[in-house]
Amino acid sequence: MTKPNLAELPDEDLMLLVAGGLIEPPAAELFRRHNKPLFNYLAWLCGGNTHEAEDVTQKTWLRILTRCADYRPQAAFRTYLIQIARNIWLDGRKSAWEVGKVNAEELPDVPSEDLSPEAELVLRQNVQGVRQAILNLPVPQREAIVLRFFHEMSLEEIAATVGEGFETVKSRLRYAYGRLRSELEALS
Structure with a gap:
């Protein structure tokens, strides 16, 4: 039996491999695909506070790995990932509508x-x-x-x-x- 090429597998299949116990290679592939877009989303959500965005990004991946057995592919993995990140961010806020200090200088630059x-x-x-x-x-x-x-x-x-x-x-x-x-x- 040949090993699947992880780069060719859809995100949902990779996450099912992680949930099934084969953690490191598929998780690394998911991280490679989604870490930068996740961080950029959080940098915008956090009002340009890249330190907060980094913190929430790390907590998101940690939660993905520690609760991987609970994963059910009901939606796209990207949606699942952003929902988790958003919930972690909201948990850290006094209110869902709170707007923090804005720092446009820290946002990712345009090439x-x-x-x-x-x-x-x-x-x-x-x-x-x-x-x-x-x-x-x-x-x-x-x-x-x-x-x-x-x-x-x-x-x-x-x-x-x-x-x-x-x-x-x-x-x-x-x-x-x-x-x-x-x-x-x-x-x-």
């Missing part, structure tokens, strides 16, 4: 292409303005924007991840679009 120094400066200023506008959103709206555009989740996936109804997610995105439009028009 620079071959631009002139002047064009790169303008691009960085624009990116910084967009980052700050997103960080200024209330947490539920910010989270919906980040999941929709940075994690390319459907509205159904976002609703499942945050434990809210489809219409609630749609409404949060609509209000977020309006707020972002107003803030970004003011920058122009």
Whole structure:
């Protein structure tokens, strides 16, 4: 019997291997695939506080490994992972709606292409303005924007991840679009 190539297995199958007791290789593959996107999601959710994002990222992976026997592939692994991270983050907050100190400087940077120094400066200023506008959103709206555009989740996936109804997610995105439009028009 040949060993499966872990890089070719879907996330859910890897997690079932972890839950079945074969922990290290499949867990390492899941970590390789999802650690950076998970950290980036948490950095946005934590208002740019990368130390808090790192802490929640570590706690998330620890919880995944310590409770792997409870895993049931009812949703995409990515949804399961973000739900756990979100719950850990919420557990650390006084309120689900609390907005922490915003630090756009600490968020992951946008890779620079071959631009002139002047064009790169303008691009960085624009990116910084967009980052700050997103960080200024209330947490539920910010989270919906980040999941929709940075994690390319459907509205159904976002609703499942945050434990809210489809219409609630749609409404949060609509209000977020309006707020972002107003803030970004003011920058122009």
